Every structure is written in structure tokens, then in C-alpha cells.
Amino acid sequence: MAGHSQFKNIMVRKGAQDARRGKLFTKLIRELTTAARNGLPDPAANPRLRSAITAARNANMPKDTIERAIKRGSGGGADANFEEIRYEGYGPGGVAIIVEALTDNRNRTASEIRSVFAKGGGNMGETNSVSFMFGRKGTIRFPLAVATPDAMFEAALEAGAENVESDEGGHTVTTQTEDFAQVRDALEAKFGVPEFAKLTWQPQNTVPVDETAAETLLKLIEALEDNDDVQTVFANYEIADDVLARLSA
Incomplete structure (x- = not known):
């Protein structure tokens, strides 16, 4: 399986499921707000907003929550001003990682992401330190x-x-x-x-990762995804299917 932040642990406890759902809603609300702020609040005239609404509906977000997020963004208030930032670094096994975030506090987010990299056996680099290993592509997904x-x-x-x-x-x-x-x-x-329509980062080449490094790497990626400011994580790893199956068991 190539690395596009696809690893997801199976959550069996309701509390964990609710927490994950809450984090997903936080990310979706930020995307809805930002899409409405940076374009028209009418989804018919704003492709990014249309895509965000579709993602929110697919996650079973209540209609009134979606509408509030759009209203907040179109109102232009300071509290709706999320900044789009990209962080780059390396994970275990020399895997290159790109993190896209929406934040209202650049210093807080940078500190948190740097800490996650360090605790997960990686290190955060400078902007463009790994992006040269990826290609910027448009990705559109349909059922x-x-x-x-x-x-x-x-x-x-x-x-x-x-x-x-x-x-x-x-x-x-x-x-x-x-x-x-x-x-x-x-x-x-x-x-x-x-279902999805965005510019994404696709690795030009992938890095094979053994089972030991894979376990640490996937935990790092999961920790990055758990951060409320993080929207998407891209990485250039390659993990064998049998290794992934054992780690996901």
C-alpha cells in the first residue's frame, strides 16, 4: 500500500469513535469556513465549497452545522480567518511527509507539529525540504x-x-x-x-518500509492526523500488504 495517509486503526470503543468523529467534524468545519471565506458562499458558484459540503454530508454532519460554518466564513469575522500552511519533514525509515493545515495560530500549530514529529521518531524540516520529491496534482474522486x-x-x-x-x-x-x-x-x-476534488501531493517515488519502521511511521501519521489543525497528510512510503495486515490486526 502506497502512503497517502490511508492507515486507520479500527476503533471499537464508542468513546474513541465519538472522539474521532468530533475531530473529523472540526476539520470539515474549518474547510467549510475557509471555502466560504475565500469564495462565494453559494456552492453553485464555489467548487471548493461544493466539495467541502459533499465531504461533510458523507460524514453525516447535521445540516445546521454545515450552514453555520458557511455563514461564519461568509461573514468574514476575524474568528473565521484560518490560514493555510504546509509543513514538511521526515518520518522513520527516511519517509518524506507533507502536512497541510488550517490554523488560526501559526506559532501554536508549528510547535505542535514539530513536537509530533519529534515524539514519533521523525523531524520537521524547512518548507520545500521534501516537496521536491512529490508532484502537485489534481485529484478527483467519484463513487x-x-x-x-x-x-x-x-x-x-x-x-x-x-x-x-x-x-x-x-x-x-x-x-x-x-x-x-x-x-x-x-x-x-x-x-x-x-466525493473529493482537491490539489494533492503525489510521491514521485516510494520508499519501502520494513515492519519495525512501519509501525512507528503509522503511529506518527496517525498522531499528525489527530491534530485538529491538520487537514491532510501525504507521505511517500510503501508498506507490504502482509505487513500492513499484521499491524492493523
Whole structure:
């Protein structure tokens, strides 16, 4: 499994599930607020907001919570001013990690992320210290049910996409950054609002990680994801399926 922050522990205790749900809602609310603040509060005219609303609905966020977040962002108050920041560093096994955050306190977040890296056996570097090992790509994801793999491939190719991968998890369309908006809009017009549509960091090469380093690395990534300010984590690791299965057991 290649590293795109896909590892998730199975939560069996309700308290842990509720805590995870609360953290997810916090992240989604920040994205809703930021999307509304940086564009129009009308999702029909704001693709980022449309995508954020879809993600919130998929997480079963109540409608009134979504509406409050959008209103807060469109109101332009100081408390709605989240800054988008990228942190970079290395994890166990020499794995490169990119962390995207939305924060209202740059100093607090930098301190917290640096601490997580240090406690997790890694170290936070300077901006651009690892991003050169990744490519900036547009990523658009649709549920499998919206189209057959052939139909999605043909539509994405016609719209100008770079690649399409379809599996039981859905259809994932990759674009160059300059083509992202036109491909997203064309596919949305044909198949409806995507589950996910953002610019992402994709590793140019992956780093094989053994079981010992993998266990520490995945704990580090999980700790980064647990931070309320962190929106997305990208990493260039490669973990064998059998190793991942043992660690996830």
C-alpha cells in the first residue's frame, strides 16, 4: 500500500469513535469556513465549497452545522480567518511527509507539529525540504456507482485528465494542476458533485518500509492526523500488504 495517509486503526470503543468523529467534524468545519471565506458562499458558484459540503454530508454532519460554518466564513469575522500552511519533514525509515493545515495560530500549530514529529521518531524540516520529491496534482474522486470504469475513463480523457484508476473504492481521476478546474467542472456536469476534488501531493517515488519502521511511521501519521489543525497528510512510503495486515490486526 502506497502512503497517502490511508492507515486507520479500527476503533471499537464508542468513546474513541465519538472522539474521532468530533475531530473529523472540526476539520470539515474549518474547510467549510475557509471555502466560504475565500469564495462565494453559494456552492453553485464555489467548487471548493461544493466539495467541502459533499465531504461533510458523507460524514453525516447535521445540516445546521454545515450552514453555520458557511455563514461564519461568509461573514468574514476575524474568528473565521484560518490560514493555510504546509509543513514538511521526515518520518522513520527516511519517509518524506507533507502536512497541510488550517490554523488560526501559526506559532501554536508549528510547535505542535514539530513536537509530533519529534515524539514519533521523525523531524520537521524547512518548507520545500521534501516537496521536491512529490508532484502537485489534481485529484478527483467519484463513487463507483456513478459510471462504469470505461465511461469514466472516456469522459475523463475527453476532459483532459492525466490518468484514471477505478476499483471497488471508486474512480480516482488525476490531472495536471493547470487542467484541474476544467476536468473537475466537466466531470461534475456529467456525473454530479465528486466525493473529493482537491490539489494533492503525489510521491514521485516510494520508499519501502520494513515492519519495525512501519509501525512507528503509522503511529506518527496517525498522531499528525489527530491534530485538529491538520487537514491532510501525504507521505511517500510503501508498506507490504502482509505487513500492513499484521499491524492493523
